[in-house]
Amino acid sequence: MKTITAQKSFEEILEVLERTERVYIVGCGTCATMCQTGGEAQVLQMKERLEQAGKIVTGWMVIPTACDDLTKEALGEQAEGINQAQGILVMACAFGVQTVVSWTDKPVCPALNTLFIGKEDVPYQFSEVCIQCGECILGWTAGICPVTSCTKGLLNGPCGGTKKGGKCEIDKEKDCAWVLIYQRLESQDRLDLMRKYKRPKDYRVVKRPGRIKLSEDLLKRSF
Amino acid sequence: MKKSFREVLKEGRFIVTSEVGPPKGTNVDRMVQIIELLKDKVDALNVTDNQGSVMRYPSWGGCFLIVEQGGEPILQVTCRDRNRLAIQQDLLFAHSRGIRNVLCLTGDSIDVGDHKEAKPVFDLDSVQLINLVQSLNSGKDIGGNQLDSPTDFCIGACTTASAEPIEPHLIKLQQKIDAGIQFIQTQAVYDLDQFKRFMNYLCKLNKDVKVLAGIVLLTGPRMAVFLNENVPGIFVPQPLIDQLQVAPKGKALSVGIEIAGRTIREIKEEGLCDGVHIMAIEKEEVVPQILEVAGL
Numbered sequence: 001m002k003t004i005t006a007q008k009s010f011e012e013i014l015e016v017l018e019r020t021e022r023v024y025i026v027g028c029g030t031c032a033t034m035c036q037t038g039g040e041a042q043v044l045q046m047k048e049r050l051e052q053a054g055k056i057v058t059g060w061m062v063i064p065t066a067c068d069d070l071t072k073e074a075l076g077e078q079a080e081g082i083n084q085a086q087g088i089l090v091m092a093c094a095f096g097v098q099t100v101v102s103w104t105d106k107p108v109c110p111a112l113n114t115l116f117i118g119k120e121d122v123p124y125q126f127s128e129v130c131i132q133c134g135e136c137i138l139g140w141t142a143g144i145c146p147v148t149s150c151t152k153g154l155l156n157g158p159c160g161g162t163k164k165g166g167k168c169e170i171d172k173e174k175d176c177a178w179v180l181i182y183q184r185l186e187s188q189d190r191l192d193l194m195r196k197y198k199r200p201k202d203y204r205v206v207k208r209p210g211r212i213k214l215s216e217d218l219l220k221r222s223f
Numbered sequence: 224m225k226k227s228f229r230e231v232l233k234e235g236r237f238i239v240t241s242e243v244g245p246p247k248g249t250n251v252d253r254m255v256q257i258i259e260l261l262k263d264k265v266d267a268l269n270v271t272d273n274q275g276s277v278m279r280y281p282s283w284g285g286c287f288l289i290v291e292q293g294g295e296p297i298l299q300v301t302c303r304d305r306n307r308l309a310i311q312q313d314l315l316f317a318h319s320r321g322i323r324n325v326l327c328l329t330g331d332s333i334d335v336g337d338h339k340e341a342k343p344v345f346d347l348d349s350v351q352l353i354n355l356v357q358s359l360n361s362g363k364d365i366g367g368n369q370l371d372s373p374t375d376f377c378i379g380a381c382t383t384a385s386a387e388p389i390e391p392h393l394i395k396l397q398q399k400i401d402a403g404i405q406f407i408q409t410q411a412v413y414d415l416d417q418f419k420r421f422m423n424y425l426c427k428l429n430k431d432v433k434v435l436a437g438i439v440l441l442t443g444p445r446m447a448v449f450l451n452e453n454v455p456g457i458f459v460p461q462p463l464i465d466q467l468q469v470a471p472k473g474k475a476l477s478v479g480i481e482i483a484g485r486t487i488r489e490i491k492e493e494g495l496c497d498g499v500h501i502m503a504i505e506k507e508e509v510v511p512q513i514l515e516v517a518g519l
Contacts, residue, residue, distance in 0.1 A: 151332055152303075152343065157395030158348035159329040160383040160410050169455035170334040182391035194394050197401075198364070200307065200351045209323025 038091030163218030236500025262294030276336025301330025484516020
């Protein structure tokens with residue numbers, strides 16, 4: 001699972017950096033590198049564009065995994081460049097941005113929008129696989145998630161908008177999740193699962209923001 | 224006093240419903256005129272709910288006008304814009320104002336409408352919505368809490384008879400039937416051979432549910448192409464588009480009326496289903512002409 005990101009418009013980045021003349025740039029060597037949004041090449045491009053826009057870039061680095069605890073050490077090693085800056089521009093997912101925030105007092109702003117948690121289907125093509133709804137129904141749906149893959153997140157069969165050939169009503173390129181589920185369940189001779197009524201989702205399952213602490217009992221049993 | 228739609232469903236005669244689209248704004252003059260024109264010519268009138276995800280005057284607002292004017296309304300409710308609390312609240316309000324028929328729909332995607340940036344709700348799907356109305360009818364809300372009095376809604380659902388592949392839709396329809404719907408108004412039907420196949424499948428489900436074939440008036444070739452490209456669940460066959468295309472200037476609407484009337488006549492004569500639901504989008508005033516061509 002990777003966090004899929006897209007770069008914000010340069011205009012928006014400049015707007016949020018309006019009062020920040022000296023900037024330090026942080027990239028991420030994992031997801032954002034894979035997405036071509038915060039790897040070394042993009043960090044260097046950003047440095048050049050900011051300098052063209054009149055900013056002073058006091059330094060940059062690509063942290064191997066920006067959301068990791070080692071970010072603290074990385075920021076410490078780069079203290080000289082960071083101290084000269086009035087703010088840090090982070091080219092990582094929101095998790096990376098918040099990790100940087102937790103280890104510095106400098107103003108931090110994101111250069112990316114975090115889109116979804118997904119997988120890389122083929123190089124440079126990503127798809128969302130799970131929205132973390134907290135009530136996994138993959139056991140009833142042949143391992144295909146309608147909560148994620150149906151544009152309306154429907155739990156009981158396709159909507160009436162499915163196009164000819166089983167495509168989604170809003171995207172001719174996208175297969176209807178429920179047609180895929182039907183086909184797979186049929187091939188497994190398990191269509192009775194599709195006929196089963198799925199109750200409305202229980203949104204209490206995860207109180208937002210999600211927080212969990214493993215109980216001591218569980219931990220005792222595990223070790 | 225107009226006969227209730229629930230009673231009409233039991234009579235066993237050919238049923239005709241139609242629909243009115245609410246205005247984009249607060250001027251209901253045209254809607255009042257259309258209701259006046261159609262209320263005694265059809266068995267019930269649907270009022271659409273932000274049809275095509277375009278924000279409009281509410282479905283229950285139109286239904287109240289129908290009640291006030293002595294007609295029989297069918298309230299369309301989609302899952303797109305309201306969560307389960309809001310849907311139930313609207314249904315209680317509608318019931319208190321004499322609305323007794325509900326058509327439970329998923330709702331078109333937000334992306335096809337005029338508020339593309341809005342949050343799609345879909346807290347429920349259409350099968351769950353049917354169960355919600357059943358729950359209110361049994362005197363409890365969907366949370367299992369007691370109501371001071373139950374509702375008494377006659378419940379309908381929609382299906383796309385022309386969907387390919389049809390099987391996943393039939394399974395969903397089975398779920399809707401199992402949930403206790405009393406009538407089905409289908410998405411637009413143009414290809415009667417395909418519709419016959421759908422009815423054959425449906426017969427195998429073997430339940431006492433009245434089926435009204437959806438008839439969407441084609442007003443011209445451009446509208447037909449627009450429907451194919453932009454309206455979820457509607458497929459206009461090319462031969463019909465060609466018929467509209469070769470119509471003399473200013474006559475395409477007449478051809479569309481002819482096609483709709485002819486389709487209804489064939490459905491009735493061949494006894495394909497229990498009735499029709501005529502959707503003359505923004506051209507509701509020609510519904511009497513369609514009925515005339517159909518011989519109704």
